[in-house]
Amino acid sequence: MSISEQLTQEINEILEAKWTTVDAHDVPEAEKVALGNQAKKIEATVLYADLADSTDLVDGYKDWFAAEVYKTYLNLACRLIRANGGEITAFDGDRVMAVFTGSNKNSSATKTGLQINYAVRNILNPALKTKYPSTAYQVEQAVGIDTGSLFIAKTGIRGSNDLVWVGRAANYAAKLCSLREDGYATYITEDVYKKLNESSKYGGDTDKKDMWEKHMWSDMGIAVYRSNWWWTPA
Structure with a gap:
């Protein structure tokens, strides 16, 4: 069978096969999909952390320096x-995706x-x-950050595959990672904002202030919330 014939066969098999879905409460392991x-469905909140201007970093600095920036940023985000x-x-x-489940x-x-x-x-930039x-x-x-239903399927071929989060x-x-306007570093949708507990919505030592500012996401035509506040890790 030629590669063209194999591609035609596999594409038709995928398009003709019926989907079966199972509701999940936790992030599924890749081996279990x-x-x-076949797919898992889950209600979850997705976070993307994205390093800005990585093209300028790679083009304008030594490769080892760019690698150190990548490693330190992704390390702190993952931790x-x-x-x-x-x-x-x-x-x-230069970015990482994470999924949060549960009531909080x-x-x-x-x-x-x-x-x-x-x-x-306060840690990475001073260290650099x-x-x-x-x-x-x-x-x-x-x-x-956004929240909602996710349809989780496995994509690729046998021996070389991964989960896709639809x-x-x-x-x-x-997409929210690309905004980065006027020093704002955290963007959430209105659906996320409405479900925040008080500690994640209000900040300040004495007078509690809303840490989030409503902002029109012009590309999508919807309101989102942005923040330039930070939260000191314990």
Whole structure:
């Protein structure tokens, strides 16, 4: 069978096969999702943490320096995701995707975003300045968060495959990372904002202030919320 014939056969098999779905409460392990048209459905909150201007970083600095920035940023993001109960589900170059489940999924994801902002501003950038005092480079990044239903299927071929996360939450969270306007580093949808507990919505030592500012996402024509606050990790 030629490769063209094989592709035709496999595409038709995928298109003709009926989907079977199972409701899930936790993030499924890849081994427990079959490669055929079988999927898990879950209510979850998706977080994307994305390093800004990575093309300029790679083009304008030594490869080893860019690698150090990638490694340190993704390391701190992953540590904070795990510390707040999130499951790391994918890496895509300079960004990481995580999924939060459970009754506090929106507040936990949002807390993570604010903690990533703290760690970049107050730990990573000062460390880079100390190590490389002559460089003007400073890490800029953004976190996007949305919540909703996810349809989780396995894609690829036998021996080389991964899970694909289909749903608005994954799509919007990834797109929100590209906003990064006026120093705002954390963006959440209105659905997330409405479900936040008080500690993830209000900040300040004495007078509690809303940490989130309503903002029109012009590309999508919807209101979202953005924040330039940070949350010190315990």
